[in-house]
Amino acid sequence: MTIGRRRAVKKGVNAASTLLDAPRRLGRNAGFAEVVAEELDAVYGYLVYLTGDRSAAEDLAAETFEKAFRTWRRFDPRRGSPRTWLCRIAHNVAIDWFRSEARRRKREDTYAQQQDIVDEFVDGLPGPLEQALRELSPAEREVVALRVLLDLDGPSASRVLGISQTACSTRLSRALKRLEEKA
Amino acid sequence: MSVEAVLRAHAPQAPESLRARVLELEPRRMPSRRLVLVLAVALVAAVAAAVVHGLVSSGPAPQQVVRGFAPHVELAPSVKSPAVPSVSAGGSVGAATTRLQQYEASLELRVKDVPNATTRATRIAAALGGYAQSVQYSSSSKSAYLVLRVPVPDVKTAIARLTALGTIVSQNLSVTDLEHDLQVESTQIAQLRRTIAALEAALRNPSLPDAQRVILQIRLANAKRALNERLNARTGTIAAGQTARISVELGTKHAVVPPAHRPGRLGRIVHSAVGFLGLEAAIALYALIALSPLALVAALFWSLREARRRRDDRLVME
Numbered sequence: 036m037t038i039g040r041r042r043a044v045k046k047g048v049n050a051a052s053t054l055l056d057a058p059r060r061l062g063r064n065a066g067f068a069e070v071v072a073e074e075l076d077a078v079y080g081y082l083v084y085l086t087g088d089r090s091a092a093e094d095l096a097a098e099t100f101e102k103a104f105r106t107w108r109r110f111d112p113r114r115g116s117p118r119t120w121l122c123r124i125a126h127n128v129a130i131d132w133f134r135s136e137a138r139r140r141k142r143e144d145t146y147a148q149q150q151d152i153v154d155e156f157v158d159g160l161p162g163p164l165e166q167a168l169r170e171l172s173p174a175e176r177e178v179v180a181l182r183v184l185l186d187l188d189g190p191s192a193s194r195v196l197g198i199s200q201t202a203c204s205t206r207l208s209r210a211l212k213r214l215e216e217k218a
Numbered sequence: 219m220s221v222e223a224v225l226r227a228h229a230p231q232a233p234e235s236l237r238a239r240v241l242e243l244e245p246r247r248m249p250s251r252r253l254v255l256v257l258a259v260a261l262v263a264a265v266a267a268a269v270v271h272g273l274v275s276s277g278p279a280p281q282q283v284v285r286g287f288a289p290h291v292e293l294a295p296s297v298k299s300p301a302v303p304s305v306s307a308g309g310s311v312g313a314a315t316t317r318l319q320q321y322e323a324s325l326e327l328r329v330k331d332v333p334n335a336t337t338r339a340t341r342i343a344a345a346l347g348g349y350a351q352s353v354q355y356s357s358s359s360k361s362a363y364l365v366l367r368v369p370v371p372d373v374k375t376a377i378a379r380l381t382a383l384g385t386i387v388s389q390n391l392s393v394t395d396l397e398h399d400l401q402v403e404s405t406q407i408a409q410l411r412r413t414i415a416a417l418e419a420a421l422r423n424p425s426l427p428d429a430q431r432v433i434l435q436i437r438l439a440n441a442k443r444a445l446n447e448r449l450n451a452r453t454g455t456i457a458a459g460q461t462a463r464i465s466v467e468l469g470t471k472h473a474v475v476p477p478a479h480r481p482g483r484l485g486r487i488v489h490s491a492v493g494f495l496g497l498e499a500a501i502a503l504y505a506l507i508a509l510s511p512l513a514l515v516a517a518l519f520w521s522l523r524e525a526r527r528r529r530d531d532r533l534v535m536e
Contacts, residue, residue: 071240079232093236100240130531160228164221183222184229197528214221 067107070117071100077185078121083157084180085129085173095132099125119191122181126195133173167217175210182207264498265491272491318396318459321373326467329384335468336362342379346372348461361469367461380466396459403452410445414438 078099082092102124103110110120157165168176174196181192182203193203329335333355340350348368355362368376381389417438421431481489 068241071237075232075237075240076229079236080230083230089230092230093233096232096236097239101243104243134530157228157230161224164224179225183225197531211221 067104070103070121074118074121075100077118078125080184081122081177081180082125082129084168084176084184085125086132087169087173087176091132095125095128099128102128115191115194118185119187119195122185122187122195126177126197163217164214167214170217171210171213175206175213178203178206179210179214183211264495268491268494268498269487271494272487272489275490318400318456319370320394320396320458321370321462322390322392322394322464323373323377323462324388324390324465324467325377325380326387326389327381327384327469328387328471329468330470332360332362332468332470335383336364338383339364339366339380339466339468342366342376343368343464346376348372348376351463359469361467364466364468366464366466368464370460370462373462373464376462376464380464384468396455399455400452400459403448403455407445407448407452410441410448413441414445417441 075096079092079096082095082099083089086092086095099121103121106124110117114120157168160168168179171179178192178196181187181195182189187195189200189203193200196203198206327335336353336355340353343350343366346368348366351365351367353362353364366376366380377389377391417434420426421434421438426434
């Protein structure tokens with residue numbers, strides 16, 4: 036039994052009906068379909084927080100899972116949970132996106148970041164909190180997503196971010212403080 | 219309600235369109251598997267090339283030389299000459315009576331007393347009407363190397379007597395047909411004699427101009443010198459066919475080198491294939507050494523690029 040399946044059973048995750056056919060379609064990557072079922076929301080949420088753009092997050096999540104699917108056989112559960120692994124991939128995908136966005140803005144000579152984020156950040160989030168969330172830097176939103184939203188522990192989050200645990204904790208507390216102040 | 223609780227309560231949910239999109243992913247062949255496949259094919263090709271090389275280069279076993287003391291060994295008549303005689307146990311040679319042939323034998327014997335055996339070997343040759351062409355004796359290595367010449371009809375007797383001096387370690391016997399060489403030399407001699415006779419007849423003409431006479435005299439001298447050389451060569455050929463050359467190596471138990479094992483066809487194939495594989499490995503190693511500086515530069519470039527990328531990542535996220 037894979038970790039994904041174990042966790043799915045433990046949490047009582049009921050996969051969507053489309054997922055029933057997935058293992059058959061995915062062949063020997065059957066475990067991957069279970070990981071998708073369990074981790075898609077988490078990865079998507081993480082990317083929404085990181086990019087501040089829901090449509091971009093959707094594309095990036097798809098790209099993340101595509102990359103994960105290609106390298107699924109190389110995934111080693113002993114080195115970390117599927118969530119940490121996926122977040123690491125999503126982090127790299129998002130970095131590339133940020134870089135291309137920066138190039139695009141430079142090309143278009145448009146520096147107003149707010150113009151890119153026109154959608155509602157998260158459905159149902161109180162206005163002041165959403166505004167405060169917008170005002171955080173992507174790095175701060177990222178650590179909030181990992182530690183609060185995805186409930187990753189310190190070592191896993193710091194591994195995803197590529198920074199030390201201390202830096203991760205500092206960044207998180209600073210972000211939460213700013214959110215509390217403005218919310 | 220804390221900020222964390224609010225954020226968790228309003229966690230973004232992936233739209234169904236995204237879920238369907240992700241589940242539409244089709245399995246792709248892993249690049250690493252392609253690499254493994256390519257490497258496997260390369261390895262198989264290398265081994266196949268080595269085996270083919272081994273098969274081609276090993277060839278059939280040479281049979282001109284009889285090595286060792288088989289109970290009854292016969293040389294195939296077609297190996298060196300249509301008239302190569304049979305060689306049987308004890309070095310017996312059924313010498314051909316009609317053709318001139320050169321016999322060469324080599325013996326390696328283990329004896330207890332090398333000086334005594336050396337003396338006896340030279341006496342055996344002398345008793346049969348032959349002689350010792352050369353004798354090399356080394357007291358330090360307790361070994362001796364003799365080259366004996368004995369009349370061809372007595373080769374059988376000579377080998378039988380020599381092998382009785384000690385224990386045989388190895389024995390080789392080869393027979394080379396000299397008939398063709400003799401015929402060539404005889405033809406050349408006859409041609410030269412005709413040329414000389416014609417030149418002498420021309421020189422007897424009193425009306426021959428002086429300049430042409432000198433030229434003919436030079437040609438006559440050259441022809442006579444060539445005839446002399448050919449006659450000597452033919453004498454040597456006939457002598458070689460009349461006396462057999464027997465080289466004898468004598469040594470004590472420790473001095474004598476054990477006979478080299480001659481591997482079979484399969485052994486030679488394997489040996490040749492392994493040698494070829496070694497050559498391939500050497501070439502690969504050479505290529506690796508030649509390319510290693512480039513690889514080092516590439517690795518350095520890659521690490522610098524990675525460092526820069528990490529720095530850019532930090533900047534872009536701030």
